[in-house]
Amino acid sequence: MFQAALPIIAGRSENRMQSLQPVRGTQDLLPEAARRHRRVAETARELAERYGFAEIATPIFEFTEVFTRPIGETTDIVAKEMYTFTDRGGEEITLRPENTAGVVRAVLSNALVQSVPLKFFYQGPMFRYERPQKGRFRQFHQIGVELIGVAQPQADIEVITLGLRILNELGIGKRVMRELDALGNPADPCIRGGVPKVALELNTLGDPQSRAAYRDALVGYFSSRASELSEDSRRRLGANPLRILDSKDPGDQRIVRGAPEFSDYLNKDSHLFFAQVRDGLDRLGIEYRLNPRLVRGLDYYTHTVFEFVTTDLGAQGTILAGGRYDGLVETMGGPAMPGVGWAAGVERLAMLISEPDSPQPPVAVVPIGATAEGRALVLAERLRDAGLAVDLAYSGNLTRRLRRANRIGAFAAILLGDDELAHGAATLRDLGNGQQSEVLLTELPTRLKALAGTRIEF
Ligand code: ATP
Numbered sequence: 001m002f003q004a005a006l007p008i009i010a011g012r013s014e015n016r017m018q019s020l021q022p023v024r025g026t027q028d029l030l031p032e033a034a035r036r037h038r039r040v041a042e043t044a045r046e047l048a049e050r051y052g053f054a055e056i057a058t059p060i061f062e063f064t065e066v067f068t069r070p071i072g073e074t075t076d077i078v079a080k081e082m083y084t085f086t087d088r089g090g091e092e093i094t095l096r097p098e099n100t101a102g103v104v105r106a107v108l109s110n111a112l113v114q115s116v117p118l119k120f121f122y123q124g125p126m127f128r129y130e131r132p133q134k135g136r137f138r139q140f141h142q143i144g145v146e147l148i149g150v151a152q153p154q155a156d157i158e159v160i161t162l163g164l165r166i167l168n169e170l171g172i173g174k175r176v177m178r179e180l181d182a183l184g185n186p187a188d189p190c191i192r193g194g195v196p197k198v199a200l201e202l203n204t205l206g207d208p209q210s211r212a213a214y215r216d217a218l219v220g221y222f223s224s225r226a227s228e229l230s231e232d233s234r235r236r237l238g239a240n241p242l243r244i245l246d247s248k249d250p251g252d253q254r255i256v257r258g259a260p261e262f263s264d265y266l267n268k269d270s271h272l273f274f275a276q277v278r279d280g281l282d283r284l285g286i287e288y289r290l291n292p293r294l295v296r297g298l299d300y301y302t303h304t305v306f307e308f309v310t311t312d313l314g315a316q317g318t319i320l321a322g323g324r325y326d327g328l329v330e331t332m333g334g335p336a337m338p339g340v341g342w343a344a345g346v347e348r349l350a351m352l353i354s355e356p357d358s359p360q361p362p363v364a365v366v367p368i369g370a371t372a373e374g375r376a377l378v379l380a381e382r383l384r385d386a387g388l389a390v391d392l393a394y395s396g397n398l399t400r401r402l403r404r405a406n407r408i409g410a411f412a413a414i415l416l417g418d419d420e421l422a423h424g425a426a427t428l429r430d431l432g433n434g435q436q437s438e439v440l441l442t443e444l445p446t447r448l449k450a451l452a453g454t455r456i457e458f
């Protein structure tokens, strides 16, 4: 379509825009992709509601401070990925790079802290200035949940379970993985129709005391080998040494392998909390892999951190990630209040799901003749009143209009000729087998629904 449109624009060269490409890292969601996205978001919302999470929508942009304060100046997001600008009124604004900070801001602005526990689901676009690649964009979409006000490990267990249930419902996930292992390794699911493999990785960052002790141990270890670290990691050493564990640099990873382990620095309370989370997952039969190197990019995490990862998306393997953020609400100026949640990348999930459901197949209304053209609009509306999807053939000869009907997947065509119209009838053509018969206009809805049969549920 894009190709076809070019010559017309090129012909009027004085009007030609500088670039018809979308901005780097952004993409158009054409109908097939939009359907995939919708399936992901709707499945997630429906299941989140089953767990008592209600949908919330916060603005796409906020005052910059809403993100810098909680996410932390030293994180990749704040240091180099935010879309920040000064608006016409001189306000410092940022397009949201994630939604947890926005949700907590909304909780505080709307004085909702009195009604904890709060359980929210969200979905929508996020913006990060990063290097675009497969599964990584500058405008992307997330679904996510936040459970605010519950300090007990049940909250962690429940949000993880909900995440897993969503993945399973989408045909991505653990239950599927066992079937897969028996079958062998799947190929790219989008191309060959295989089923993706997903694993849950789990770690704890402990409470703030444990975290501080571990931080000191890390600074000691990494300082002794600072000259071997990448420039990025040397920068993190002073500000956020935990992030070095997360480094993708092969040289850093070698050094990380010898780093102290968090489990040796967890105090009793932190151990107990983690044991309870694991016990709950065990009771529910949820398998996980302990990953002592798993840290989250953001500063505000405590205790449980987790990621659902797949090997089916190349380097961009994390599809759903989250954890507990007990310090966040207070950081943002609220009372001390625990929270736990996760976010998942819709683009990455959409790539992993099998074909989304097709839309309802339409009926094509094809007028032939001057009187019929006028009546076709009205007939199309009456059929839509009856719940049918109707596509009006606007122009061209009969062959052309029928070709379009086939192309859009219509199951039937209504041929409206002036003669038949004169006695209140039209020709109904079954596009499946080419058979046609004359039908009274008043009987059309019933006949069409019968013809659609099991393909459409009314
Ligand atoms: P990564 O290590 O891949 O950069 P992250 O730690 O920055 O991930 P989070 O902030 O935890 O990611 O976001 C949660 C999820 O959102 C990720 O697991 C991923 O699925 C998705 N996501 C994050 N950034 C992008 C992006 N630029 N494009 C597409 N999806 C993204």
Ligand code: MG
Pocket (backbone or CB within 6 Å): 076, 297
């Ligand atoms: Mg990132």
